[in-house]
Amino acid sequence: MKTAHFLFILANCACNIVVYSQIPTGYYNSAENQSEQSLKSALHNIINDHVEYDYTSSLETDTWDILKEADAQPSNPNNVLLIYTRESVNGSQEYASGAGWNREHVWAKSRGDFGTAIGAGTDVHNLRASNINVNSTRLNYSFDDCTSNSCKNTFGNYYSSSALIFEPRDEDKGDVARIIFYMDVRYEGGDDELDLEMIEDVLSTSSKQPRHGVRSTLLEWHAQDPVDDFERNRNNVIYGYQENRNPFIDHPELVDYLWGDKQDQQWNSSLSIPSNRQVNIHIPNPIVTDYLNFESDINFNRIKLFNIDGKVIHEHLGNSNRIQMPASTGIYFLQLHHGNSVILKKLIIKEF
Structure with missing residues (x-):
């Protein structure tokens, strides 16, 4: 099998991703316990x-x-x-x-x-x-x-x-x-x-x-x-x-x-996933294999790769930080699921 070599660009790159919610303090207190x-x-x-x-x-x-x-x-x-x-x-x-x-x-x-x-x-x-x-x-x-x-x-x-x-x-x-x-x-x-x-x-x-x-x-x-x-x-x-x-x-x-x-x-509520959890992700650059392997302090239970038209190119279920790469260059979107949290990143893949 021919191994493709890609230059990977992470658009709007951010190694630390923080999601904040705006739930008013004490809003759900009466539902506790x-x-x-x-x-x-x-x-x-x-x-x-x-x-x-x-x-x-x-x-x-x-x-x-x-x-x-x-x-x-x-x-x-x-x-x-x-x-x-x-x-x-x-x-x-x-x-x-x-x-x-x-x-x-x-x-x-x-x-x-x-x-x-x-x-x-x-x-x-x-x-x-x-x-x-x-x-x-x-x-x-x-x-x-x-x-x-x-x-x-x-x-x-x-x-x-x-x-x-x-x-x-x-x-x-x-x-x-x-x-x-x-x-x-x-x-x-x-x-x-x-x-x-x-x-x-x-x-x-x-x-x-x-x-x-x-x-x-x-x-x-x-x-x-x-x-x-x-x-x-x-x-x-x-x-x-x-x-x-x-x-x-x-x-x-x-x-x-x-x-x-x-x-x-x-x-x-204290047992739920914090809404402001910080997730650290490191993605190698360039990618020289048919798979994208990335380092993170958590495992994602679902990973999807979409093309620019919104079509799912590859999907992986189960705890993993690995997904197959597309065969062609272009703009893609990587969707990472962890519990009820979702991270979406834009990828630009160019052959070199």
């Missing part, structure tokens, strides 16, 4: 009674305005990034007679029949900027893996009108799951609000029950697609308006305590 229903109730009380905004208003701040900031493209804040397609669209093109972008209710607004009414219908944690056509295709289908012959593809998402399910792109699966988790906890039926419940079943499109699935699949997606900086920033922006947060973005491990294998254990 709670378990099962007591934990869920404590989280509900923390995020309940948020500041509410009109769905659409020509006079005051509305959900369009908040989404323009919450879903803004980091490198171009005038644009919004659309869920399910990752398209970048000028934020000012809100709907634009069907030519712009619209608002996706991730927990479908017909699942509880809350529509766009103040409350669940305008909760921006549940809204995402969306491609109008893909939003229409998604309908109110349950979220599940689409594996049957009836599945169709749209922008890398799969859906089946006969199975009544929608499977988003891998990059959006965790985002979707954590939004559904939030809605389940935020809306518990008090104060004349709906009691939304995440379930295992797939409901008919005509059902108005305040239920959404598929729970087991969403739990898997949460683990497969960890929280990223886009979600963290979005959580912070929405908190600035609504004054409540999505706990499953701040503390992804809470999912295990509510629906996973730690339901009989008390949750303690």
Whole structure:
């Protein structure tokens, strides 16, 4: 086998990577040392009674305005990034007679029949900027893996009108799951609000029950697609308006305590992965083998290498700091997963 020799350039190089969160001090104190229903109730009380905004208003701040900031493209804040397609669209093109972008209710607004009414219908944690056509295709289908012959593809998402399910792109699966988790906890039926419940079943499109699935699949997606900086920033922006947060973005491990294998254990935030953990990475330069081996003070449980078009070139699962290199030169992105943390680095590979 011919061994390729590459010159490796790490764009925006930083050997020490620090991620900071903006969780207010003491925000989750009342949930400390709670378990099962007591934990869920404590989280509900923390995020309940948020500041509410009109769905659409020509006079005051509305959900369009908040989404323009919450879903803004980091490198171009005038644009919004659309869920399910990752398209970048000028934020000012809100709907634009069907030519712009619209608002996706991730927990479908017909699942509880809350529509766009103040409350669940305008909760921006549940809204995402969306491609109008893909939003229409998604309908109110349950979220599940689409594996049957009836599945169709749209922008890398799969859906089946006969199975009544929608499977988003891998990059959006965790985002979707954590939004559904939030809605389940935020809306518990008090104060004349709906009691939304995440379930295992797939409901008919005509059902108005305040239920959404598929729970087991969403739990898997949460683990497969960890929280990223886009979600963290979005959580912070929405908190600035609504004054409540999505706990499953701040503390992804809470999912295990509510629906996973730690339901009989008390949750303690001090046992979670610190949000400001420093990770030291050393990558050799140049690379003279078919594999990229790098030194780090932690092992990554998942490593992905993407090309500039977003296609996964190579992927490695399991504790390792090693991944196969591409066969050709160009710009690539290295995604490193450790627990619920994700590091994304840009690579430029040139032959020499």
